[in-house]
Every structure is written in structure tokens, then in C-alpha cells.
Amino acid sequence: MTAARTNGGHGAGVPRRIAVVTAGLSQPSSTRLLADRLAESVRRQLSAQLGGEAVDVEVVELREHAQALAGNLLTGFPGPGLRSAIDLVLEADGLVVVTPVFNASYSGLFKMFFDVVEQGSLSGTPVLMAATGGTARHSLALEHAMRPLFAYLHAVTVPTAVFAATDDWGSRGDAHGGLVERIDRASGELARLVAAAPPAARTERVDPFETPTSFEDLLAGR
Amino acid sequence: MQFGIFTVGDVTPDPTTGRTPTEHERIKATVAIARKAEEVGLDVFATGEHHNPPFIASAPTTTLAYIGAQTERIVLSTATTLITTTDPVLIAENYAKLQHLTDGRVDLMMGRGNTGPVYPWFGKDIRDGIPLAIENYHLLHRLWREDVVSWEGKYRTPLQGFTSTPRPLDGVPPFVWHGSIRSPEIAEQAAYYGDGFFANHIFWPAEHTERMVGLYRRRFEHYGHGTADQAIVGLGGQVFMRKNSQDAVREFRPYFDNAPVYGHGPSLEEFTSQTPLTVGSPQEVIEKTLGFREYVGDYQRQLFLMDHAGLPLKTVLEQLDLLGSEVVPVLREEFARLRPAHVPDAPNHASLVAAAGGARDSGVHATDDVTGRTAEDAR
Numbered sequence: 001m002t003a004a005r006t007n008g009g010h011g012a013g014v015p016r017r018i019a020v021v022t023a024g025l026s027q028p029s030s031t032r033l034l035a036d037r038l039a040e041s042v043r044r045q046l047s048a049q050l051g052g053e054a055v056d057v058e059v060v061e062l063r064e065h066a067q068a069l070a071g072n073l074l075t076g077f078p079g080p081g082l083r084s085a086i087d088l089v090l091e092a093d094g095l096v097v098v099t100p101v102f103n104a105s106y107s108g109l110f111k112m113f114f115d116v117v118e119q120g121s122l123s124g125t126p127v128l129m130a131a132t133g134g135t136a137r138h139s140l141a142l143e144h145a146m147r148p149l150f151a152y153l154h155a156v157t158v159p160t161a162v163f164a165a166t167d168d169w170g171s172r173g174d175a176h177g178g179l180v181e182r183i184d185r186a187s188g189e190l191a192r193l194v195a196a197a198p199p200a201a202r203t204e205r206v207d208p209f210e211t212p213t214s215f216e217d218l219l220a221g222r
Numbered sequence: 223m224q225f226g227i228f229t230v231g232d233v234t235p236d237p238t239t240g241r242t243p244t245e246h247e248r249i250k251a252t253v254a255i256a257r258k259a260e261e262v263g264l265d266v267f268a269t270g271e272h273h274n275p276p277f278i279a280s281a282p283t284t285t286l287a288y289i290g291a292q293t294e295r296i297v298l299s300t301a302t303t304l305i306t307t308t309d310p311v312l313i314a315e316n317y318a319k320l321q322h323l324t325d326g327r328v329d330l331m332m333g334r335g336n337t338g339p340v341y342p343w344f345g346k347d348i349r350d351g352i353p354l355a356i357e358n359y360h361l362l363h364r365l366w367r368e369d370v371v372s373w374e375g376k377y378r379t380p381l382q383g384f385t386s387t388p389r390p391l392d393g394v395p396p397f398v399w400h401g402s403i404r405s406p407e408i409a410e411q412a413a414y415y416g417d418g419f420f421a422n423h424i425f426w427p428a429e430h431t432e433r434m435v436g437l438y439r440r441r442f443e444h445y446g447h448g449t450a451d452q453a454i455v456g457l458g459g460q461v462f463m464r465k466n467s468q469d470a471v472r473e474f475r476p477y478f479d480n481a482p483v484y485g486h487g488p489s490l491e492e493f494t495s496q497t498p499l500t501v502g503s504p505q506e507v508i509e510k511t512l513g514f515r516e517y518v519g520d521y522q523r524q525l526f527l528m529d530h531a532g533l534p535l536k537t538v539l540e541q542l543d544l545l546g547s548e549v550v551p552v553l554r555e556e557f558a559r560l561r562p563a564h565v566p567d568a569p570n571h572a573s574l575v576a577a578a579g580g581a582r583d584s585g586v587h588a589t590d591d592v593t594g595r596t597a598e599d600a601r
Contacts (some may be wrong), residue, residue: 067488074487078425081497208406209433212441213412218356219408222375 041187139163140168158189226266228301231279262546326571366395392581413441456523502538522568
């Protein structure tokens with residue numbers, strides 16, 4: 001389905017929007033916990049960058065869309081709830097995406113969401129990647145699995161990806177190289193990218209229904 | 223306004239019995255369904271075209287000619303004719319022949335239709351789907367309108383001084399619809415030629431159909447064929463009815479849950495709220511169908527999908543009885559009452575002949591190319 005969005009820019013005074021996509025399954029989940037910590041840090045640092053402007057943060061819990069995602073794969077269109085979630089993500093100025101690591105990669109639920117987002121629609125979007133897992137041995141899943149996914153989607157990933165293992169939740173977060181420091185470093189990177197983007201920096205997308213290719217061009221001299 | 227049915231010719235197990243009809247049974251059932259459609263007063267029977275299992279929808283003109291011989295009034299059409307992988311020369315010949323045999327009871331709906339693996343079987347590539355649809359139709363359009371065609375394109379061998387025979391009946395080619403689920407290029411194509419546009423409608427939400435039809439109407443006007451609300455629009459629909467709404471839901475649910483395309487995905491309730499599917503009483507079908515014009519405007523053709531997902535023939539025939547006796551008469555009256563006078567009917571052979579200023583001898587070289595003399599002159 002073609003996205004209706006034709007204006008990715010901001011009017012004056014429109015707050016920057018951060019969308020958080022989280023693929024945790026249990027409730028509460030450590031994935032959502034990490035997502036919330038990242039969102040709060042991004043909000044604080046982005047607002048500071050923008051001289052105290054308000055920042056909108058919206059969270060998409062993929063668990064709530066699990067059946068709709070399977071439906072979308074089969075029917076080719078999203079139901080209304082999933083459509084709203086996709087639109088939130090497409091209209092955001094920056095994304096925070098968080099998944100549990102399952103079998104050496106992002107979860108299937110996480111991938112399903114990015115499989116039904118229209119091709120090209122995340123081009124140029126700043127993305128902070130994060131993941132959770134039982135041990136730090138899973139942490140490179142972010143680099144080997146998730147970063148190529150967003151490279152393929154032409155999103156702009158920030159250099160620091162945040163992995164939180166079970167150990168991290170029990171240790172002093174403010175230690176050198178600890179979880180809090182990693183959260184703040186990655187969030188700062190995302191905040192700077194989003195703040196630096198001028199209004200309407202996101203690619204203006206041509207709506208093929210509003211601006212169709214004329215038939216003379218399609219026919220191309222035949 | 224025209225009402226009819228379209229079939230994709232799927233051979234699907236009946237999920238309530240586990241039994242799969244044989245190809246022979248399904249082919250014969252298709253004929254029985256078409257005859258029933260005429261008997262209950264419908265205007266159009268359209269068959270799909272597929273070249274792979276589990277379908278029996280190859281050789282569509284064979285099917286349509288056989289049905290044509292057993293019916294008198296119903297318009298025989300396609301949903302869709304594969305303009306991407308079928309040689310336009312064969313389409314020109316086959317459907318002109320069908321037009322003669324059935325005395326003009328023929329129109330066609332062009333579609334890309336295929337899945338990826340099908341294209342190479344016909345020497346084509348799915349990535350060329352849109353350019354194939356455009357080039358092939360452009361040639362077909364000429365083959366039916368010019369007695370002698372010299373042509374060169376990208377996707378088939380050139381033609382030098384080629385004449386497609388038989389020439390269209392009365393010198394008037396069959397009316398053509400262009401069908402699409404999602405491609406704005408196809409709406410543009412239909413608008414360019416002033417042909418009809420058929421929105422599949424049944425698999426996706428109404429907002430999407432509204433955008434496709436809206437584009438077609440605007441461009442129809444842009445290309446000078448009339449005002450936007452005079453463009454020729456068709457819609458798909460999908461219904462299952464019983465007198466009592468709850469009985470319809472109970473009986474149809476296993477077919478829905480296991481259906482090709484959307485089965486095992488959204489629930490019946492979700493799909494009926496998000497798409498044109500109506501499962502319920504004839505009155506509910508009437509109400510939902512009348513609602514279509516609120517987002518596509520006054521339109522000319524409504525086709526229903528009635529026979530897919532393994533529904534047994536007996537059930538399909540019962541559905542057609544309900545459609546013909548309780549639904550379509552009411553829809554005909556209501557749509558006619560709501561439609562402004564300047565919105566035309568869908569063209570048929572008679573109206574196309576009238577618009578062309580009468581039937582003309584369509585024999586090849588009926589007029590001498592060099593002297594302009596006809597056979598009558600020579601007498």
C-alpha cells in the first residue's frame with residue numbers, strides 16, 4: 001500500500017517526533033524497559049539541543065500488532081491499528097528500535113514489522129538500534145544482523161548500538177562503560193542527528209496517485 | 223448498470239469435507255455457473271486466466287465460446303486476460319473470433335495477474351510487467367483498428383504488413399476494461415484510451431480503491447473522453463448470503479478461514495470490516511453494495527466473486543439464485559434512481575456500433591487498397 005505522506009517536514013513550532021519500536025514479548029519486558037530508558041534519554045538530550053523545545057515520543061509495542069502483522073503478510077494491506085503504527089514510524093524524525101535477540105538475530109516479530117513498511121519509506125531516517133539478551137555474547141547480533149537490515153532500508157544508523165544483557169540490569173549502571181553511559185552516548189548521537197536535520201530534511205515522496213506518470217511517458221514513443 | 227460474476231477458476235479442496243473437485247468437475251461447474259448466471263438475470267460472466275495449478279482457467283476463449291453456444295443474452299468477459307504474457311496477436315484473433323461466434327456478446331478485462339514463475343514459461347520477465355502491459359495493449363489496440371499493421375516493439379518479433387483475422391465484428395472492437403489492484407499506471411492507461419477501469423476492490427480496503435478510481439476519473443477527463451463522472455468504472459465484490467445473517471457467517475467461515483489469498487490471516491469479522499466482503503443476509507449485501515458508489519461515484523459494472531475457496535457447486539448455484547432474485551433487482555432499481563442522466567451505461571456491442579455510425583463490412587480488403595473500389599462497385 002502506498003503511504004499517503006507527502007510532507008515529511010515541519011512547520012515552525014511543530015515538535016520533533018521520535019518513534020520507539022519495541023518487540024518485547026513478556027509484560028513487563030526488559031526490551032520495553034530498555035526502550036523506555038533510551039526514549040527518555042533521547043527526549044532529554046534532543047530537547048536540550050533544541051533549546052528546550054518539547055519533543056514528542058510515541059511507542060509502538062509490536063506485541064499488540066502480532067496478529068495484524070501476520071494478516072498483513074497474507075493480505076498485502078495493514079489493518080487500521082497497524083496502519084496507524086506504521087504511519088507513526090514513517091512520520092517520525094528519528095527512531096529507536098529495540099528487539100530481544102532470538103537465535104542470533106532480531107526476533108521474527110521485529111522483522112515482520114520492517115517487512116511490511118513500504119520500501120524506501122525509511123530512507124534517511126536516523127535510527128538508534130538496541131537489543132536485549134541473556135548474556136553479552138549475543139551483543140554482536142546488533143552489528144551482524146540489525147545494522148545490515150537498516151542499511152538495506154537506507155536508514156541512517158547511529159554508531160553506538162546498545163545491548164543490555166541480564167547482567168546489566170543488576171550492575172552499577174553508571175560504571176565506566178556501563179549501561180547508563182551506553183544509553184546516553186547512543187541517545188546523544190541520535191539527538192544530534194535529529195536536531196541537525198533542517199525542517200523537511202526527510203525525502204519528499206511523490207504520491208503516484210496525485211502525480212501520475214503520464215501515459216505518453218509510459219508509452220515512450222511506442 | 224451491469225451486474226455479473228467473475229471466477230478465477232481455482233480448484234480448491236472443500237474445507238468442510240476435505241474433498242477436492244477434479245479438473246473435469248470444476249470445468250463443467252464453471253459452465254453450469256455461467257448458465258445459471260444468465261438464468262437468474264445477470265448481465266455478465268467473466269472468467270480469469272491462469273496457466274498453473276490449482277487453476278483450470280487456461281484457454282479462456284474455449285470456455286467462453288462453449289458458454290456462448292449455450293446462452294443467449296449474457297455478456298462474456300474476462301477477469302483478467304493476461305496482457306503481459308499472452309501474445310497480443312493471439313488475443314486479437316481469439317477474441318475477434320469469439321465476438322463473431324457470439325454476435326458481439328464479448329468484452330475483455332486486461333490484467334497482469336501472474337505470479338513470478340509464470341512469466342518465463344511464456345518467455346517474459348515479471349519485472350517488465352507494466353511495460354509489457356503497455357506495449358502489448360498498444361499493439362492489440364492497433365490490430366483491432368487498422369487492417370494492415372506494421373509494427374516494431376521491445377517484447378515480440380516485428381510485424382510487417384500483418385492483418386489480424388477475423389476483423390472485429392461490424393468493424394467495432396470489443397470494449398476493453400483494464401483491471402488492477404494497486405498500479406496507478408494501469409488506471410492511467412485505461413484513462414488514456416478512454417477504456418473502462420475495473421478495480422479489483424475485494425482484497426484491499428475501500429480507501430485504496432477510492433484513490434485508484436479517483437485517479438482514473440481525473441485522467442479520463444484530462445485525456446478528453448468526457449467528464450470525470452462519465453468515466454467507465456467497474457468494481458469487484460465478494461458476498462456469501464443466507465436468509466439469516468448468522469447462518470451465512472456460520473456456513474462461510476470455514477471457507478473464509480482456508481481461502482487462498484487471505485485464509486489463515488485476518489478473521490472473517492476483521493476482513494468484512496476492512497474490505498468489501500459481505501457475509502450475511504441479502505439485505506446486508508444490498509446495503510454494503512449501494513455504499514460502494516459513495517466512494518467511487520456512479521459506476522457501470524459490478525461483478526461478484528461467488529465460486530472460490532472450495533464452495534460446492536450446489537451452494538454456488540443457491541447463492542446465484544439469491545443474488546438474482548433478491549439482491550440484483552433491488553440494486554438495479556436503486557443505482558438507476560441515484561444515477562444522474564449524463565452518466566453513461568457501460569458500452570456494449572450495440573452501443574459501440576451505434577457510436578461508430580453503424581455496422582460496416584469488416585472483411586479484409588473489402589475496400590481495394592489502391593483504387594478505393596468495393597466489391598459492390600465492381601458488380
